[in-house]
Amino acid sequence: MRVFLNDDAHDVAPGTLAAALESLGFGGRKIATAVNGRFVAATARAATKLAEGDRIEVVAPMQGG
Amino acid sequence: MSFYGVELASRVMLGTARYPSPAVLADAIKASKAEVVTVSLRRESGGERAGQSFWSLVRELGVRVLPNTAGCHTVKEAVTTAHMARELFDTTWIKLEVIGESDTLQPDVFGLVEAARILSDDGFEVFPYTTEDLVVADRLVEAGCRVLMPWGAPIGSARGLNNVYGLKSLRAHFPDIPLVVDAGLGVPSHAAAAMELGYDAVLLNTAVAEAGDPAAMARAFALAVEAGRTAYLAQPLEPRDMAAPSTPVIGKAALGD
Numbered sequence: 001m002r003v004f005l006n007d008d009a010h011d012v013a014p015g016t017l018a019a020a021l022e023s024l025g026f027g028g029r030k031i032a033t034a035v036n037g038r039f040v041a042a043t044a045r046a047a048t049k050l051a052e053g054d055r056i057e058v059v060a061p062m063q064g065g
Numbered sequence: 066m067s068f069y070g071v072e073l074a075s076r077v078m079l080g081t082a083r084y085p086s087p088a089v090l091a092d093a094i095k096a097s098k099a100e101v102v103t104v105s106l107r108r109e110s111g112g113e114r115a116g117q118s119f120w121s122l123v124r125e126l127g128v129r130v131l132p133n134t135a136g137c138h139t140v141k142e143a144v145t146t147a148h149m150a151r152e153l154f155d156t157t158w159i160k161l162e163v164i165g166e167s168d169t170l171q172p173d174v175f176g177l178v179e180a181a182r183i184l185s186d187d188g189f190e191v192f193p194y195t196t197e198d199l200v201v202a203d204r205l206v207e208a209g210c211r212v213l214m215p216w217g218a219p220i221g222s223a224r225g226l227n228n229v230y231g232l233k234s235l236r237a238h239f240p241d242i243p244l245v246v247d248a249g250l251g252v253p254s255h256a257a258a259a260m261e262l263g264y265d266a267v268l269l270n271t272a273v274a275e276a277g278d279p280a281a282m283a284r285a286f287a288l289a290v291e292a293g294r295t296a297y298l299a300q301p302l303e304p305r306d307m308a309a310p311s312t313p314v315i316g317k318a319a320l321g322d
Contacts (some may be wrong), residue, residue: 002216005110006108006109006110008110023155024111025111025112026111029094029109030116030117030120031105031109031116032108032148032149032150032151032152032153032154033149034149037145038139038145038294039145039148039149039152039301041148041152042152056109058108058109059106059107059108059109059116059149059153060106060107060108060109060113060115060116060117060120060153061104061106061116061117061119061120061123061153061154062104062105062106062107062115062119063080063081063082063083063084063090063104063105063115063119064080064081064082064103064104064105064106064132064135065080065081065082065083065103065105065134065135065220065221065248065271
């Protein structure tokens, strides 16, 4: 199944956001997520099913003013 | 001074961007004596670790973080970013930026008020990056903001206080709301001037980060903020148009013809 993570296309097994993040190397990382422009809390990732073409945003802490 | 019930001794808030290295950033934060630093959030891929190491550095410094919504141009973007920041940084504080114009990075005050209301209703403690406009400030307070952060000048411009009259008016109209001059400061005298107006704190980044010696400049800003605050409390003179002799004239020797 093809999804987009920060605009890059990835093929992942059908399943949840939590599983996709794990398979793409984000396991244990300090990140926040959104799917199709909607915030998905860390506690909701395991219950969030992904669909073909979903757009995932993954952000991490960064320097800011 | 307190923001949303959090007592702070330092009146300097420092941004964490644009430093030459993480070590220089750490030195500058220490030299500024800031207890609050601003942070942001950006996309990170599975192979990157930059965000994780930055977060470790901030944690080691033991400072409180104020996440921003920098770069957001719409209410929806800003609100979603705020939610991500609340979870990522484990704080209800948010420096709310809704940018309306690209050249000046001037806040979109209409979007700002709307986003501030949504976030305040949702339990956030909002620090709005705004202009010195009194009516907008009133709407932000109505929306739930208990701190206001008007710009001194456009972000990164180093122009200082563009509208001293407007900033003074804002101070006079909101005697009980903590006011922070955020953005546009270039040199320590700008920060001192803001504090002499009775502002509670300043927030700056580029002036320190891009100085030749960021740690020294951070210390200079800390000293200026302390000087300005002390001067404000000491009740400075009002300017006048004509001279007023400082040396008493009574008793002066009569030496003329």
